[in-house]
Structure formats: C-alpha cells, structure tokens
Amino acid sequence: MSKWIKVCELDNIYPSTGVCALVDGKQVAIFRPSEENKVYAINNMDPFARSNVLSRGVICEHQQQLWVASPLKKQRFNLIDGSCLENSEVSVETYQARITDGQVEIHL
Amino acid sequence: MSKQKLVIIGNGMVGHRFIEDFIEKADLEQFEITAFCEEPRVAYDRVHLSSYFSHHTADELSLVKEGFYEKHNINVLIGERALTINRQEKVIHSQTGRAVYYDKLIMATGSYPWVPSIKGNESKDCFVYRTIEDLNAIEATARRSKNGVVVGGGLLGLEAAGALKALGVETHVIEFAPVLMAEQLDQQGGQMLRNKIESIGVKVHTGKNTQEIVVGGESARNTMKFADGTELEVDFIVFSTGIRPQDKLAKQCGLATGRRGGITIDNQCKTSDPDIYAIGECASWNDKFFGLVAPGYNMAKVAVDNILGRDNEFTGADMSAKLKLLGVDVGSIGDANGRTPNCKSYVYLDENSSVYKRIIVSEDGKRLLGAVLVGDTESYSDLLQYTLNDIELPKHPDSLILPAHAGGEKVGLGVDALPETAQVCSCFDVKKSDIADAVAAGHCTIGAIKAETGAGTGCGGCIPLITQVLNSELAKQGVEVKNHLCEHFEYSRQELFHLIRIEGIKTFKDLLVKYGQGYGCEICKPTVGSILASCWSEYILSPENNGLQDTNDIFLGNMQKDGTYSVIPRMPGGEVTPKGLMAVANVAQQYELYTKVTGAQRIGLFGAHKGDLPDIWKQLIDAGFETGHAYGKSLRMVKTCVGSTWCRFGVQDSVGFGVELENRYKGLRTPHKIKFGVSGCTRECAEAQGKDVGLIATDKGWNLYVCGNGGMKPKHGELLAVDLDNETLVRYLDRFMMFYVRTADKLTRTSVWLQNLEGGIEYLKEVIINNKLGINEQLEKEMADAIDSYQCEWTKTLSDDKQLARFAHFINSDEHDDNVVFTPERAQKRPAFLDEKTPTYNISLEEV
Numbered sequence: 040m041s042k043w044i045k046v047c048e049l050d051n052i053y054p055s056t057g058v059c060a061l062v063d064g065k066q067v068a069i070f071r072p073s074e075e076n077k078v079y080a081i082n083n084m085d086p087f088a089r090s091n092v093l094s095r096g097v098i099c100e101h102q103q104q105l106w107v108a109s110p111l112k113k114q115r116f117n118l119i120d121g122s123c124l125e126n127s128e129v130s131v132e133t134y135q136a137r138i139t140d141g142q143v144e145i146h147l
Numbered sequence: 148m149s150k151q152k153l154v155i156i157g158n159g160m161v162g163h164r165f166i167e168d169f170i171e172k173a174d175l176e177q178f179e180i181t182a183f184c185e186e187p188r189v190a191y192d193r194v195h196l197s198s199y200f201s202h203h204t205a206d207e208l209s210l211v212k213e214g215f216y217e218k219h220n221i222n223v224l225i226g227e228r229a230l231t232i233n234r235q236e237k238v239i240h241s242q243t244g245r246a247v248y249y250d251k252l253i254m255a256t257g258s259y260p261w262v263p264s265i266k267g268n269e270s271k272d273c274f275v276y277r278t279i280e281d282l283n284a285i286e287a288t289a290r291r292s293k294n295g296v297v298v299g300g301g302l303l304g305l306e307a308a309g310a311l312k313a314l315g316v317e318t319h320v321i322e323f324a325p326v327l328m329a330e331q332l333d334q335q336g337g338q339m340l341r342n343k344i345e346s347i348g349v350k351v352h353t354g355k356n357t358q359e360i361v362v363g364g365e366s367a368r369n370t371m372k373f374a375d376g377t378e379l380e381v382d383f384i385v386f387s388t389g390i391r392p393q394d395k396l397a398k399q400c401g402l403a404t405g406r407r408g409g410i411t412i413d414n415q416c417k418t419s420d421p422d423i424y425a426i427g428e429c430a431s432w433n434d435k436f437f438g439l440v441a442p443g444y445n446m447a448k449v450a451v452d453n454i455l456g457r458d459n460e461f462t463g464a465d466m467s468a469k470l471k472l473l474g475v476d477v478g479s480i481g482d483a484n485g486r487t488p489n490c491k492s493y494v495y496l497d498e499n500s501s502v503y504k505r506i507i508v509s510e511d512g513k514r515l516l517g518a519v520l521v522g523d524t525e526s527y528s529d530l531l532q533y534t535l536n537d538i539e540l541p542k543h544p545d546s547l548i549l550p551a552h553a554g555g556e557k558v559g560l561g562v563d564a565l566p567e568t569a570q571v572c573s574c575f576d577v578k579k580s581d582i583a584d585a586v587a588a589g590h591c592t593i594g595a596i597k598a599e600t601g602a603g604t605g606c607g608g609c610i611p612l613i614t615q616v617l618n619s620e621l622a623k624q625g626v627e628v629k630n631h632l633c634e635h636f637e638y639s640r641q642e643l644f645h646l647i648r649i650e651g652i653k654t655f656k657d658l659l660v661k662y663g664q665g666y667g668c669e670i671c672k673p674t675v676g677s678i679l680a681s682c683w684s685e686y687i688l689s690p691e692n693n694g695l696q697d698t699n700d701i702f703l704g705n706m707q708k709d710g711t712y713s714v715i716p717r718m719p720g721g722e723v724t725p726k727g728l729m730a731v732a733n734v735a736q737q738y739e740l741y742t743k744v745t746g747a748q749r750i751g752l753f754g755a756h757k758g759d760l761p762d763i764w765k766q767l768i769d770a771g772f773e774t775g776h777a778y779g780k781s782l783r784m785v786k787t788c789v790g791s792t793w794c795r796f797g798v799q800d801s802v803g804f805g806v807e808l809e810n811r812y813k814g815l816r817t818p819h820k821i822k823f824g825v826s827g828c829t830r831e832c833a834e835a836q837g838k839d840v841g842l843i844a845t846d847k848g849w850n851l852y853v854c855g856n857g858g859m860k861p862k863h864g865e866l867l868a869v870d871l872d873n874e875t876l877v878r879y880l881d882r883f884m885m886f887y888v889r890t891a892d893k894l895t896r897t898s899v900w901l902q903n904l905e906g907g908i909e910y911l912k913e914v915i916i917n918n919k920l921g922i923n924e925q926l927e928k929e930m931a932d933a934i935d936s937y938q939c940e941w942t943k944t945l946s947d948d949k950q951l952a953r954f955a956h957f958i959n960s961d962e963h964d965d966n967v968v969f970t971p972e973r974a975q976k977r978p979a980f981l982d983e984k985t986p987t988y989n990i991s992l993e994e995v
Contacts, residue, residue: 047958055672055694056701058958066957066964072666084966089981090710091956091964095701098694099668101634108669110698110706115669 043137043144049076050141057107059083059094062145067134068094069143070118072105079118080136080145085109086129093131153454154239154249155182156229156396161427161443162255163190163210168451170219180221181247183239185228186278189216194440197310199282208279232400234420251422251454254397254410255447258390258428258438263298267360272369272383276307285385289314292382294367296320298357299387300327305472307387308349312473319350319379321357321371323388331468331479335496336519339503343475343522346501352379360384392429392436405431414460416450424450437464441573448576465535465573469520469527478524481534482507482517490516493545497522504548506530513539518548528612536569562615571616572609577602579616586620593617632893633670636663640674640818640893647675648682654691655679673697674893677780680816681888684936686943687816688950699778702757702954703764703940709967709978714740714752714763716772717813720787720805720825721748730770734763741975747784747822749775754976756963758955764941773939776813780894782821785809786834790827790844797827799844804873805833811877812884814937815930818891818900821884822857836864839897840880848872853883853911856898865901865908868916878927882915885926 046060046069057070066083083091088111096107099115106115106124115124121133135146153169155162166182184190191208199208216223228242232252239247260275262268274285289295293316297308300322311318320327326337327344341351356374364370364380371379392409403411403419409431416424427443428436437443442464452459467480485492489510496503502522508515515533520526526547533540533547541547567580577600585599596613597603603610631637636659638646643658652658655675659667667675676695680687687696688703699705704712716731723731731750735742738759740752755763764774777783785808788794790801805825812821824835825842834857835841841852847870855864868879891900904910913919944950956964968984969976 051952051958053690053693053953058953059956061957061960061962066966069958088708089966090708091966092706092710095698095706095710097669097672097697098666099670099672100666101668103665105666110701111708113669 043139043146045142045144047143048141049078049138049143052078052143055098057094057096057098059091060143060145062134063147065147066091067145067147068107069136069145070094070098070105070107072098072118076138078136078138078143079105080134081107081116081118081121082132082134084131085111085114086123086131087112087114150177150179152248152250153178153180153253154247154251155180155253155255156239157255157257157427157429158182158184158186158190158223159255159257159427160190160193160210160440161257161447162253164444165253165255165426165447165451166216166221168448169454170221172451173455175219180219181249182216182221182223183227183229183241183247184223184225186280187226188279189223189225191279193277196276196279196282197306197313199279200286200310200313205279229396232396234400234423237422249422252424253450254418254423254425254429255427255443256393256396256429258436259393260386261389261391262386263357263388265357265360267362267369268384268386270360270362270369270384273360274383274385276303276310276385276387282310285310285383286314288383289316292316292368294319294381295383295385296371296379296381297385297387299389300324300351300353301330301387301389302328302468302470302472303390304387305344307385308344309473311385312347312349316382317350318348319352319381320344321355321379322351322353323356325354327351327353328477328479331483331519332477332521333484333505333519335494336483336503336505336521339496339501339521340472340475340477343501344473347473349473390428390438392431394429394431397425397429405434405436407431407434407436409436412446412461414449414462415453416446416461417453424453426450432461432463435463437466439464439466439468441465441576444574445576465531467531467534469524476520476522476524478518478520478527478530480518480527480531481515483519485517487516493548495545495548495550497550506544506548508540508544512544515540515544528609532565532569532612536566538564562612562619565616571612572600572602574609575601575604582613582616583620586617587624591617591621632674633668635659635665635667635671638662640678641890643675644678644682644889647678653679653683653685655695656691669697670893673700676700677816677818681933684814684933686938687940688944702760703774703778703944704755704760705778707753707978710757710964711753711967711978712755712757712760713777714755714760714767715745715749715775715777716767717775717784717809718749719809719813720785720802722802722806723750727770727772730767730772734766737766738763739969739976741977745777747777748786749784751777754969754978756956756967758961758963761945761951761954765945768939768942768945774941776940779816780819781814781816782809782812782823785823785825786838787825788827788830788832790825794827796830797844798846799827799849801825801827801833801842801844804842804849808877808880811934812880814940815884815888815933817884817888819894819896821897837861838864840864840883842876845870849876851876851879854897854901854908856896860898862898867908867912879915881930882923882926883911885930886911886914886922889926 044062052058052071054074057068060067067080068083070079083093085092092110095110099106099108105118108115116131121131123129137144190210229239230242231240237249260277295311295316296319297304298321300320308318308320326334327340358374359372361370367380368382394404394410397410405411410418410425412425412430412432418425426446446461449459449461469478485507490507492507494505505519507517518530565579569579571579581600585596590596590599603613672695735752741754743751745751785805787802787805791797822838823840824833824838826833826835827844836852837855837857841864842849849871850869851867852864853867856862968979970979
C-alpha cells in the first residue's frame, strides 16, 4: 500500500524552518530550507533522547549537504539519508516528500 | 593463554602512577592486575596534603577518578596489608589471610616517617605528618591546645608548621642543624627564610637537640628538654625528622637492600629478584633514595616499559624544588651549597624586601651548577633549564638574578633557546618536543596540552613554561588564533557585529550574500540572529529571523529533555505579589506543571506542551507578568537581598535598585546570558561577586564588580569602581553592557571575555571610566535605543495568529505528542524514564 498523503500548504512552513506532521500515526519532521519549492522529510524522533523534537532543530549545511541539528544536544542528521554526522551507527528514517499545487505531500 | 598476573604492593602516588601508565600502554586483556592498598582509601595527593585542612575532603586530594579501577578491571584491596612474600612460590599473603599469586611484582611501599629515639616520644601528644589519618588526629588535638611544636626544620617540617599555624595554635619549629632546610638552602638563604617565618609569628629554634619529652608543665601539657639544658613547654609535638624507605617486606623475603636502607634496584628498577620491581621512595638506586614524587613517577614509567619489553632506564633524578612554605617562596636547584670544587657564586641580597638569591657557576663561568632563591622565585624555571640542559650562561651571569631596577637587564631565557629534549614538566617527564608535538596535533590550549601530555598536572609549577612553549610553537607555525565563526563566515563575532551595524544589514541572507558563503549552520545562524536582535531590537520570531533561532528562542521557552518546555515569568529583583503568586499557582495547577523555585529567585513551571504555551502565557500576561527571557542569551535576572528597606544591616535600597536595573536591561540580546546581583551591604547576601555584574552597597553608594561567574568555572567579579551614585553607575553599566555586546566572541560569558581582553580589568576601566576609545557616547546611545524598543516577546507573539499556529505540535492535527509521558514524584510529576513508557514508534536505532 503506497500513497502520497497531503499534510499542509507550503506557505504554512516559514522558509528555513521545519514542522511536524502526523502521517498515518507516524511523526514526520518536514523541513523547508529556503523559499524554493523543496521540502525534506525525516522521522521526528531524536534517537539519542528518544523525544519527538527534530522538527524544531536548526537546518544547517556541512560537507555540501543539508542536515538538521537536534535541538537537544545538537547531533546532526542528514535530511536526505537520515545518517548522523556524529555517530555513523545511528540514523533516522527518511521519507519522500514533494509539493503538488502548493501542497506538501509525504509518502511513507 | 592465561593472563599474566601483575601485583602492586602500595597504592600511594607512585603505585597509582604505575597503574595509570600501565593502563595507557599495555593491552589489558593480557593482564590480571591486583593492588594492595594498606591505607583505608586509594591513592591521594600527599604533596598537597596540607590543603586538607582547608577543605577537609579526602575526595579533593584523591588521585583516582571514581570508577577508574573498576572500569579497567583492576582489583584494589583497600585496607589490606601485604604481610609476607614467598618468592619461591610467587605468592603474597595479606593480614586477612588472603593469598595472591604473581608473575611480576611491583613494590611501591613508599616510606615511613622516621622519629628519633627520644624518651617520651610515644606520648599521645606526639604525631607524625604523612597520612590523612595523621592530619585528622593533629587537628583534633590542636583544637584543645594553645601551642604546638614541629621537630624538624626541613621542607616537610615547615609545611607542617604552616598547617599548625593555620590551625590557630602558637607554632614552634625545632631544628637540630644550625639552619632551616639545610638540605636545600645555604646558610644565608636559611637565615633569610628564618627571618621571614619569624616575622609571621612562628618561633624558630635552631641547633636544638631534643633529649626528652616529659608529661606535665606549668603552662602546657608537656615539657621538651634539650641537650643545652633549655626547656620548652608545649601541648603537642609533630615529628618531621625525615623519612626512611619502607623495606620491611623486602627484608622479610630476602631481597637485597641498600646500605642506608631501601630495596636495591638497577637502572631498570629491577630488584635482586628479576620478577620483582621496586619504585618510588622504597627503592634504593646507587645507594640513594629519593623523597620527591617526580623521581618516583619516573621509576614507575621505567618499570612499566621494562615489563612491556620496551627500552627505558632510570638515570637518577634532579632534586631541585620550588615551593611556598609559610607564605615564603623558596627555590633550590642543583648544588645549592656550592660544594663543587672551584665553583664561584653570585649573590643578591635585599633585606628590605627579604629577598635572597645566589647562583653557583662553574669555574669557567659558563655553566650554572646550582641556585638558592628565597623570597622571589620568578627566575626559577629559567635557571633550572640552564642546569638541566647545560645551556651556556650569558656573559654576566649575575644579570639572571638582578632585578631590572638594579641595572640588570632582563635576560630571561627564551624558550627557543631550550633544546627539544629539555624537560619541561619534571613530575611527568614531559619534554619540550612532546609539547611541540601536541601543539602540532592541534592541542592549542593549556587545558588541551595538559590532557594530551599530562604536563602541568602534577605540582603545576611548569605551567608558565608550558604557556611559553605553546605560544612560541603557535607563532612558529604561523598559527594565528583563528576565531572565525564557522565554515560559512571567515569573520569573528566581533567583526560581524561591526559589519552588521555599520552597513545596516538587517537579515541573515543579506549578510551571507555579502560576507559569507554557502547556506549557514547551527553555529552562525543563532549567532547572527542574536547580533541582529542586539543591533536592531527586532522581533526574533519574524519570518526572516525565525529560522535563525536556537532551541530555546524559537519557541520562547527552555526545551526540556522530553521536548516539553519550561515557563518562567519575570519577577524583577525576585519580587512577586501574593496575587501574582496566585496567578502562577492557578496556571500551574490547570496545566499540571511541575513547579520549582529556580536558582534565579523566581518560579519555574516545567512540563508544558508546546501547544499549550500560548494559553499559559496569555493567562500570565493577563495577570501582569511578562516574559522572563529564561530561554534567551540575554539578561536573566537581578538577584537582590532585601536591603535597607527591611534589613537592619542594609545601607542602600538593593531591591529597588535591582528592580530598576532588571527593567532597564531586560530583553537585550547579549553574546551569552547575563546575571546581576545587588547586595544592600557588605555581607553580600545576594552573592553579587559571583555575577556578571555585581553591586555591593557602601555608606556612600555602590561598589561595582564585573565579570564574575558561578556555574562551571566559578570566579569572583573584579572591582571596576567604588562608591558610585545611582546615576553614574547606570551610565557605567550602559557602557559596560554595550561594550561586551560589541566585542565578545560567540557564547562567551563576561568572565572569559575579560580574561581574553588584553590589559584586563585595567583596560576595561580605561574604556568605561576614562573613555579611552572615545566610544562612550555611542555606547550609551545604542543602549538607549535598545531600551526604547523593548517589547515583551510573548505579548507580541500572542497578538499574531500566524505565530500561534506554529506552536501546535502537529501542523495537521490537534493532538498532543503522545510520547510525552509523566510519572508522579513527590506530589508533583516528572518526565517518565524510557523504561516507564511503551515505545510508540519504531525507530531505526539499534538498542543503545
């Protein structure tokens, strides 16, 4: 079973911030790094603290890639593959995300 | 293959050092390590034993981090004494009957205090000075005594005399020789030391041979009788008449011992039995034993290397020493008594300031053989390097000990003159090249070098020298201390601040385009966000600024570990009305918030869901509160005592003034958080000297202290100005705050900022009081603008519907985060531990 699920309007996400959406019972952190029509989606749970906070982190660039720094202890997670910059053994789930007619859609 | 059994007898400084070094170098899988520790506690710092009287915690002195031995699987038998060694069967029996087998045995049994056989020395008023137990006994006795005597005027004896003096008893020192510290000082140096010690009230008796101690006396509990017929009445006696190697076990098992005692060892620290090593004070090398810790550490290292099959030899030790005895600086190097044939001396004597210096040079005047320094040991480390590294002396060697005003040039031995092999830290045998290597590997602070090389972590006397080597190495590498903000901006915070202000830059994006590169990161975004807020006092959650804000600022609350927030309304000066308290209580009850008085004289409510924050704050603001900025790098609070308004000692209105200051500076974004304290009198109940800004009331006004700190690195504030009236004080503070905002590096508290400010407090005074930089008018203007544009961020946020939408946990649902779970505790609640809640989501993390 696979389908794209609408979660919100792109305009509801300030550029360079993230939001959290409830998609099929999962907490998904969605990031909009800039004004451009591009969003990324990863699991919202910080795997170190096991708290649902990643959507509230600062989006950052390192090694020419985009990451989010956990708001708790600042470990950084890759927005594309979910890997953790500080600990290669840890990662978070990532999901497909797209914008259709100004709507943000997620595919689990 | 079975593990090799390693046993260490003795857990003093050297025994512990052996274990540390062994852990660092060996593959521990292959060894089973057992250590006997006769004392009731593991290794502690005997060198700084006297400091026990000032803090009274054995933990302070301990050399062993908690859990260290357990972590490395080392079996330490505390309170257990090795009674016998059976060398044929390689087994040790302890006093509990335990049998411990060994393949290699290390004896680090140390020494014992030697007490001359004087009649009466077994009285319960007689002590020695070696263990924490000794100190406890001495202190207990001192409490019921008027006076005490130390027998022995050597290094340790004077140390003990200092302790007795600090315990508040009349203190005497008895020395058999005609001078104090005869081992280390020449006659004139000893005399100078004696003068200084007597001037602080310690009574010194030299050339005295104690014959008998008899119980009873007219004014004290005991009477000491000397060979010359004189007597001294004293309550108690501490013997510090030297140490002897503890070689009892060695004799019991038939190991060779030295003529003057001690377990005989070779250059590998091996005893006459090749499977047994001896290190530290118990060892006798070339019929010499060493009562200092540095040679012991060195032997520990040699023994470790030999057991692991590496080449290393003990080749003797330098017995030079620099210390502070009874407040007097004393240094002794090499041949201090000038016993080398045909040597020559240079002497400098200043009776006015009680300074005596003597250097002993070789016949040709080219090499330094020894030195004695009393009252001023500044040149100690330079002089020591001359002897240790055999460096050729300058043409006029006396210039090394003459003060600058006496026509002597400041020759000073530049560190560049030291050979790479020069030993910088003698406690841990760290060479100049080791430090250079550490710097090259990127350890560019004293702290990092200490951690990497161990240098400076023993007696600490070499830290000035390490600093010189560090600076010289950095300069050589052409390393400028880089304070670039991050990979996106090649500017320091201070530089960015000026660029933003001068060019009127209002957004992160504009700054990045003009002066940076790439996208930005978690370092530069919040820093620039803070500078923009400091400069333009704009709303930090505006669409342009929102994404720059760090964890706490972005939702105007401190995020807790479970993702909930704390709510802390401002209570200026710690004042709150009963009605206000009721409003706080109501909201806390309604939202079931954990409630606690914080360290900042205000009330914190914890465990608020993000989605509830707007409603909670609306109720608080309706009740007259405003945001407390507990989440911001900004003024947190002003701690006050009740002052002259209520207190019968107060001399100024500390609460009133504290409230005024808190309201004046609230909301201003600063490089790091700022705390104030205002005390109404010199009793200092507001602990103002531990704050970034501290005011202490005087009869005439206020004394202003700045750049103090509590927390991680406590530091007292430094006095900037005295007896200020309110108006002048506020002007100084405006300037101080803005100068800090302008010039500090990112996330730098005022204490560290001042530490790094060239010229320190004197420079700061010049700037703030005497307008050295001519910027004071500007600073005051900038502060006035910031004050004018203050707004309560929560009030502003509540008036903006688009903002409020951000606070819901889900952008597409009204539900709360069901992973936030609480557990009842002491009539309130706390976040549930992980094992108390059912995991709701699968996450792709292996069990951690």
